[in-house]
Amino acid sequence: PPAHSCNDWIGPPDKHSNLRPVIFYVPPEESPLERRLREARQEAQACDQRFWARHNRAFRQEKEEFIYSRLKAKGLEMRDEAGQKATLNAEEMADFYKDFLSKNFRKHMQYNRDWYKRNFTITFLMGQVALVRALRWLRWKKKNVGN
Amino acid sequence: GLFVWHLKNTGIRQIPCQFVHLCRVANNRLITFQYFNFLKRMYVTQYNKDLSQRAKPKSDSVASPFRELQQLDQEKKVIHKIRPILPVHQPLSETSSRNVLREVKSAAETEDSVTPVRAESKEDKEWKEMKLRLDDLPGILARLSKIKLTALVVSTASAGFAMAPVPFDLTCFLLASLGTGLASCAANSINQFFEVPFDSNMNRTKNRPLVRGQISPLLAVCFAASCGVPGIALLTLGVNPLTGALGAFNIFLYTCCYTPMKRMSIANTWVGAVVGAIPPVMGWTAATGSLDAGALLLGGILYSWQFPHFNALSWGLREDYSRGGYCMMSVTHPGLCRRVALRHCLALIGLSTMAPVLDITTWTFPVVSLPINLYISYLGFRFYRDADRSSSRKLFFCSLWHLPMLLLVMFTCKKSFLEKEDKGDLLGESHGRAMEIRLP
Numbered sequence A: 001p002p003a004h005s006c007n008d009w010i011g012p013p014d015k016h017s018n019l020r021p022v023i024f025y026v027p028p029e030e031s032p033l034e035r036r037l038r039e040a041r042q043e044a045q046a047c048d049q050r051f052w053a054r055h056n057r058a059f060r061q062e063k064e065e066f067i068y069s070r071l072k073a074k075g076l077e078m079r080d081e082a083g084q085k086a087t088l089n090a091e092e093m094a095d096f097y098k099d100f101l102s103k104n105f106r107k108h109m110q111y112n113r114d115w116y117k118r119n120f121t122i123t124f125l126m127g128q129v130a131l132v133r134a135l136r137w138l139r140w141k142k143k144n145v146g147n
Numbered sequence B: 001g002l003f004v005w006h007l008k009n010t011g012i013r014q015i016p017c018q019f020v021h022l023c024r025v026a027n028n029r030l031i032t033f034q035y036f037n038f039l040k041r042m043y044v045t046q047y048n049k050d051l052s053q054r055a056k057p058k059s060d061s062v063a064s065p066f067r068e069l070q071q072l073d074q075e076k077k078v079i080h081k082i083r084p085i086l087p088v089h090q091p092l093s094e095t096s097s098r099n100v101l102r103e104v105k106s107a108a109e110t111e112d113s114v115t116p117v118r119a120e121s122k123e124d125k126e127w128k129e130m131k132l133r134l135d136d137l138p139g140i141l142a143r144l145s146k147i148k149l150t151a152l153v154v155s156t157a158s159a160g161f162a163m164a165p166v167p168f169d170l171t172c173f174l175l176a177s178l179g180t181g182l183a184s185c186a187a188n189s190i191n192q193f194f195e196v197p198f199d200s201n202m203n204r205t206k207n208r209p210l211v212r213g214q215i216s217p218l219l220a221v222c223f224a225a226s227c228g229v230p231g232i233a234l235l236t237l238g239v240n241p242l243t244g245a246l247g248a249f250n251i252f253l254y255t256c257c258y259t260p261m262k263r264m265s266i267a268n269t270w271v272g273a274v275v276g277a278i279p280p281v282m283g284w285t286a287a288t289g290s291l292d293a294g295a296l297l298l299g300g301i302l303y304s305w306q307f308p309h310f311n312a313l314s315w316g317l318r319e320d321y322s323r324g325g326y327c328m329m330s331v332t333h334p335g336l337c338r339r340v341a342l343r344h345c346l347a348l349i350g351l352s353t354m355a356p357v358l359d360i361t362t363w364t365f366p367v368v369s370l371p372i373n374l375y376i377s378y379l380g381f382r383f384y385r386d387a388d389r390s391s392s393r394k395l396f397f398c399s400l401w402h403l404p405m406l407l408l409v410m411f412t413c414k415k416s417f418l419e420k421e422d423k424g425d426l427l428g429e430s431h432g433r434a435m436e437i438r439l440p
Helices: A032-074 A090-103 A105-146 B028-047 B064-071 B118-124 B137-144 B147-163 B170-194 B196-200 B217-239 B241-261 B268-288 B293-315 B318-324 B334-357 B364-386 B389-412 B417-424 B431-436
Strands: B003-006 B078-081
Touching: A032 A090, A032 A105, A032 B196, A032 B318, A090 A105, A090 B318, A105 B170, A105 B217, B137 B170, B137 B217, B147 B170, B147 B268, B147 B293, B147 B389, B170 B196, B170 B217, B170 B241, B170 B268, B217 B241, B217 B268, B241 B268, B268 B293, B293 B318, B293 B334, B293 B364, B293 B389, B334 B364, B334 B389, B364 B389
Parallel strands: none
Antiparallel strands: B003 B078
């Protein structure tokens, strides 16, 4: 993002986590409240990034392993004569999906709880910051009008 | 929610993004007809090159699927889901106004139609300033509130209003529709607010405004509140308290029950079906002021419809659900998924037969609707037996036209309340008196 910008910038989705990274703008006179908000958002972003990158990587890896083991059991190679990657059909993959979902259930429950908590906290802080800014602007307006 | 599956080789085609304008509705038949046409155009035209398309491409539509199609060598299916108003688990019912029923992970959530825009996909790779632009706002809010799904939800509520055995009151009808629409917008926005990281990871939903940072979560919540509060107030004060209560309950059910439950237990599908069933009930109570058997029957029909619709849809999304951590029958209990879909297809036949018994329609209705109900049951049976992608798709696409057609037939077979007055003659009222009845 350009140096003169006064806003946050959001980028393209990350390759592993599919989440979009945000670069936060730090205003010169950042109030403690605003700093708390920014740090909460940064921390949330880091947590989400860690979780999803790891989770998606695990998914891809386990999927590969599953396909490999199933193909092996059937006596096939990973690539056929034409050099194309061999795949299993949807019904065979269904066993993997079911398994993966149940294995990761507790992990998701934990993440859900954390995500809801973080989401509410951040939104509430945003509300507080917005309110403070609005009051400040009103006071400034009144002062100007008075002058 | 309609999902449109696009194979890579279909190439880029103009997809009509029709937005049905449901204004100037004096005739409910027009609504259901337009709804049907709208669906038909949305989905059928994708496959039928001959149909002329009037849609103008949305300038801010999401083109994510195409980007991937162009990037990847493998075949990739782009699934766009449009949520039907019907409470599809995603679909249109989400709340009272009938939010989309479950998103289907599919389900009736109406999303932007796919528009092949190469420029968009390139833009997607750049860093964007997170500043809210006022001229983008309407488009952003439309996507936040899943406006197409909301439109479908409002049409099911209108169907409920139309089927109620009372004289048609235009003001009441408009107020009920508006209130329902606002409540639906609110519920959909909160749903998106709750699901940002999960939406980012699923193909269907990764171009939503909150995921892309086009709007802040605070603004999304404020928008939801500014739609929900007036919407429910309008329903409670402008229509009647029962409808308002149903609306508020549906918002709660959708946002606080269905949305978190999607990640906890497969029971979310049943909750979502209720969410989808409530809007027509609301339409009925708006017209009559009371919750009678007719309202429950109409709700029951929509409830049953949700299952073949959503279960068929979710059959093709198992990978995304598994990775995203969504607990859906299609992933964890595939046999149950298909059984339930078939069961409810058959239930539709039974419910259609109940309609004349409850004096809502004439006996023509079960007779005329039998072919379409049998057809969807047949597809449900095929899905149950074959359990493959093609049977699930056939069932899903059938459900898209089945519901509007069923509602349309129901409306045309509606028993005129004059007839009923005549037959019953319980109160010895004259016809003239019957015409003057105006419900509070």
